[in-house]
Amino acid sequence: MAEDFELPRSYEKYREVLKRTLKKCINIKAEIASTGPFDSKFGGDPYFPKNEAYPVDEGSAPLGFLVQINFEQVPCLKNYPKTGILQFYAGLEAGVAISDDEFKQSGYRVIYFENVETDESKLVSDFSFAESARDELPVSSDSKLLFTKDTQIMPPCDFRFEQVLDRGSCSSTGSGLLDYYDMSDSSGHRIGGYPAFTQEDPRPLFSENLTELLLQVDTDGDPGPDIMWGDAGVGNFFISEEDLKNKNFNKVFFTCDCA
Template identity: 25%
Template sequence: MQLQEKNRIKLERQLKDNGFEHAINYLMETTRQGVRCAKAGETDYIKPGRSRVGGDPDLPPQFAWPLTSDGTPMTFLAQLNMCDVAKHDVNELLPKTGMLSFFLGIDEPAYNIEHRVIWFDETEVLTAVRREPSGETALEDTYVGYDLEARPSLEPPGYAYVDMEQVENDEVTFGEYDDLFYEIRDQKDGDIIQLFGYPTEQHDDSEYEAALMILTGKEYEYSMDKALDEITAHFGGDKTKAKQEVTDMQMLLELETDDDVGFCWWDAGVLHFFIRKEDLIAGRFDRTYCSLYSS
């Protein structure tokens, strides 16, 4: 997705002000447009359907609480009111109305984690009410609910995805790029959710892992080449199509560890939800992939 003109102007100014003229073309091309959600105070549950992280979900009366494969209630993570969130999605990929809700099973192992992503239409959101689980959920803990406030963001490539040769030169170190990275993102203290952009990782292979499982049902064996071969075979030998699938893979949501809410993903890591661009446009939230990264 090309940057909006106002974002191009803002990013170009930041790059020049910080001495990164040599990397302008590269970072203009690779910086993505996303949405960030920050905590906006503990929820009071007075108005159902508001964007929320932690606590209890708002669900339509007849909707059955999502269960894991062994019948355990999944743990509610977050709900995003699309009227509030999608207006900040300059990529125009998210549903414009309704609500996206995220539930999780046991967060072990760190790949192919059992989960549910559910879109409720605007009629269902109007009937939704606070619902508590019938018993202990998969993560065996309770979490404090916080309202969320969304805003647009710029997301340059981080450690795992950046081309060091493009951003470093004789005068600029990677440490200086790291400072610029956080300045461009304009990250706030209360940020807990990121939609789109780049996943927080040590390696740049999360999209391969997600695409492989969603398309073929096979687990990733820590080889991008092998994953690409499997995806290519899925498309009848069309390697161009396979590469495009990986390129188009979207990070639907990244959820941070947060002391206020009570989330802690292993050693203070992050939780990732991925979706194919084609499925996102079609509203196929039953075709998502969940994984966890922790250093």
């Protein structure tokens, strides 16, 4: 989205304010294909050193592998890693409801390998022990990821939108708000930028410091990979700006909602 973005007529008076909400992001396109251990991917087998402990839930059951991002394959984005591999795992019930402890990571896990082992003989090659968890997750296809830079404007579903604009004044303009929703559509797979929600933004219930979208994985079907969160929902991983800068992925908040 260029800085000369279009707006509904009733929103023109907010142009300068909205312009300040522009954020750079990385859009992700997934294509079904076989992948190697170092590739960015949805599904398939992850990169995992033999000397590391595979993530498990509170009952010691292996978590299923969701997504892997190799940042050497991703365009540079401010505050995000430039190297290393970031992975996302989840259990059978992950995302069904928001955890009572948003940072506990008991039903999901985010792991960052800053130093990547390139000797494949030192990597796990058989992940059959986690097959049952993986089979029940929303991401079922082995898909390679393609990345493109983009810019987003804040959508109305973001909890900060009411702080930026007089939402009551905007909503009274009839079709203007619906037009703005369409123009600021934030669906799709993404790193950074703004999230999409099927219901409401849950972050104010826990921490308004969770301003950074670490990863969004949307429902995606034919001709793309087979990804389905409940009833056509979306999964989001959030992090604070400070933790992102420090590459501290121990306090990542995961939520999923659907229609």
